[in-house]
Amino acid sequence: MSGILAHAGYSVVREAEAADVWVLNSCTVKTPSEDQAFNLVRMAKEKGKRVVMAGCVSQADPSAEWLQDVSIVGVKQIDQVEEAVKGSLEGKSVRILTRNRPHAPLDLPKIRKNPLVEVLAISTGCLNQCTYCKTKAARGDLKSISLEDLVARAKKAFEEGVKELWLTSEDLGAWGRDIGLVIPDLLHALVEVIPEGCRMRLGMTNPPYIMDHLHEIAEILLHPRVYRFLHIPIQSASDEVLRHMKREYTVVDFCKAVDYLLERVPDLYIATDFICAYPTESKKDFEESMALVRRYHFPSLFINQYYPRSGTPAAALPRVDAKEAKARTAEMSAYFRGYSRFDDTRVGKEETVLICEEAADGVHLVGHSSSYEQILVPRRCGMGMERRVRITSVGKFHMMAEPVEDIPEIKEEEESTMESTKMAQSRLEVIPTNGVEEGLADDVIVDNRSISARQLALITVIVLVLAVVLKKLMQVLMRD
Numbered sequence: 001m002s003g004i005l006a007h008a009g010y011s012v013v014r015e016a017e018a019a020d021v022w023v024l025n026s027c028t029v030k031t032p033s034e035d036q037a038f039n040l041v042r043m044a045k046e047k048g049k050r051v052v053m054a055g056c057v058s059q060a061d062p063s064a065e066w067l068q069d070v071s072i073v074g075v076k077q078i079d080q081v082e083e084a085v086k087g088s089l090e091g092k093s094v095r096i097l098t099r100n101r102p103h104a105p106l107d108l109p110k111i112r113k114n115p116l117v118e119v120l121a122i123s124t125g126c127l128n129q130c131t132y133c134k135t136k137a138a139r140g141d142l143k144s145i146s147l148e149d150l151v152a153r154a155k156k157a158f159e160e161g162v163k164e165l166w167l168t169s170e171d172l173g174a175w176g177r178d179i180g181l182v183i184p185d186l187l188h189a190l191v192e193v194i195p196e197g198c199r200m201r202l203g204m205t206n207p208p209y210i211m212d213h214l215h216e217i218a219e220i221l222l223h224p225r226v227y228r229f230l231h232i233p234i235q236s237a238s239d240e241v242l243r244h245m246k247r248e249y250t251v252v253d254f255c256k257a258v259d260y261l262l263e264r265v266p267d268l269y270i271a272t273d274f275i276c277a278y279p280t281e282s283k284k285d286f287e288e289s290m291a292l293v294r295r296y297h298f299p300s301l302f303i304n305q306y307y308p309r310s311g312t313p314a315a316a317l318p319r320v321d322a323k324e325a326k327a328r329t330a331e332m333s334a335y336f337r338g339y340s341r342f343d344d345t346r347v348g349k350e351e352t353v354l355i356c357e358e359a360a361d362g363v364h365l366v367g368h369s370s371s372y373e374q375i376l377v378p379r380r381c382g383m384g385m386e387r388r389v390r391i392t393s394v395g396k397f398h399m400m401a402e403p404v405e406d407i408p409e410i411k412e413e414e415e416s417t418m419e420s421t422k423m424a425q426s427r428l429e430v431i432p433t434n435g436v437e438e439g440l441a442d443d444v445i446v447d448n449r450s451i452s453a454r455q456l457a458l459i460t461v462i463v464l465v466l467a468v469v470l471k472k473l474m475q476v477l478m479r480d
């Protein structure tokens, strides 16, 4: 949406105050994300800003009271966001909503949040009816994007300098089932176009649809340009609860898939999700979930305390006592915090990392090993580079490393030039490409005035310099 609006001549800015209209991209998967959308709409109204809502919250429930005078763009209409923004600026409430249409065209202009990462949504919707899920109401049944379009999109992204390709969808394993194909068809085609020095990360896949393709999935994960990483949400390790949730697999299915892959793919990194205290979860069911965590020591665990989502079948069921639900969530979280994938035996070992992100500490860069383990490296290793590094220390979620080869320190001036280039890229780069970017979750703020973000930054610097000079002058005058 940023790309479309920038391409249409709007200035996309990140300073909320500077914008005339706020484009809010919303997610309905959990209550806090929905609350955030609600709060942002309220804040926008208080500030007298026009609002365009996109994403699953407004798609699932467009008639909600708090969305009454807000423009809405449906999940399949992001190509029409300009129309909604234009109408909003004219004081109208524009509603562009229907799921009964093909995907937005793939040749849309785009702005990448990280210029080194292409987030490629391979489908929308899913084949399931999980009883706790509200996303289904917004996204509907599975609609896969064609193999040819996805491969062309990936190829183009790599040509534009992207280093990592992240596949996203509600259920990666289900891709293709509505168009007579299966997921290995797509993965085999994609690995063909990943250049040397680049890598692909697979997205979240529910167990049922990969069960038929474990051999091919293992083969793909062993490819040198594919991260050995898979996210398979189990949600509960009780068959009874899985049945109530309508998850359509058993614990044995999950273990069979995980064991098969762990056996064939060395150092495979498996992430999973649990929902604690689903309405029908007994203490014994929860213990089964805990036993599974103890068995696999998943390096990434997304632990969600159950919260009813309005309009879902599970919302009608009586809930587990709030104290008990909290205690179960806390117990699983505490156990998770108590173990680590990384131990001291890793110190001194070498890894090859691909560096594509800034570390949260603002000092290091983040590289990922072939198993998608986070390894923090010095800045001089360089963004977008593949480096051989040696582990120097380990933590719960990441390891620290130094490059094996000699890399000169970056001089301060070079670093600030790199920084400003990166800022300019991440804020302003508009790439007329052929794809949608599901991962661009940040809210986009649009300003239709003639001033650009670059000009704003320059003005801010000038104002700051003037303020410092003025302060000094005042101090001198006061002394005199």
Ligand code: SF4
Pocket: 125, 126, 127, 128, 129, 130, 133, 134, 135, 136, 170, 171, 206
């Ligand atoms: S697979 Fe289940 S949880 Fe995931 S989007 Fe579909 S219905 Fe929702």
